[in-house]
Amino acid sequence: MATATKKKEATKIKLQPLGDRLVVQREESQERTEGGIYLPDSAKDKPTRGTVVSIGDGKLLDDGSRGAMQVKVGDVVLFTSYAGENIEIGDVEYVLMGESEVLAVLE
Template identity: 50%
Template structure:
């Protein structure tokens, strides 16, 4: 995971069809109430969109609008994107095609 100390969330502007997502915290307990050690916790696949790019260009030069917007809760592919840590919070930068659904 890339740890960045000179950058804040407000200064990150994804390019093209990329999306910057704040990752939800991993589950620390099982449904039965047992606590999981760090190495047994699964990587979360749900997060909140913090920033979006302008969209990618089509072959004719027009830009394709993004399907997600800031504030949307999304479900994304398990091994997609680049993990980034800003301070104590974890984020992921990924392409819009790696977003599977908007969660309401």
Template identity: 40%
Template sequence: MALRNIKNLAPLLDRVLVQRIKPEAKTASGIFLPESSVKDFNEAKVLAVGPGALDKDGKRITPSVAPGDKVLIPQFGGSPVKVGEEEYHLFRDHEILAKINE
């Protein structure tokens, strides 16, 4: 059974669902950038966050990110999730490298 809508996917525990932000292939002045300079982009938008992992006493550990946050993710890792033509990734909260404050 394939997912038809990403909104039907709810991460569990400390997992975070993200979608990589596609880099611009063209600059603001209209210059096209070569594919080699834009292929590895590690910024992503957080779409959904699980309720948090449990510590040894059974208390919830609040995730460090929230839906809508922009984050820096590792180049490799995570679990890919494909919905239609779009690709998403599931990471554990502690695998997220940084939160981008704008």
């Protein structure tokens, strides 16, 4: 009996973060090492890189205005493996984090 493998697909859900928060879609973890050894799910590290899919309005400043966000939708960012809050929508894993948790933007 053959089993069908499930492909991860993004759902049509709108997730709007508030303030200086952003939503990042994590990249897939490596299936095998550089030497060709296949990794089981329990041995895989969480990727610390992802693509920004949604951003908030920016931090509320003392004068009532909003500070501009330094990242934009579509940017590939680096962050620590413990950054933010992991959420799953459908089969896709996202990370909801503050802008201050982003370490760098890859160009």
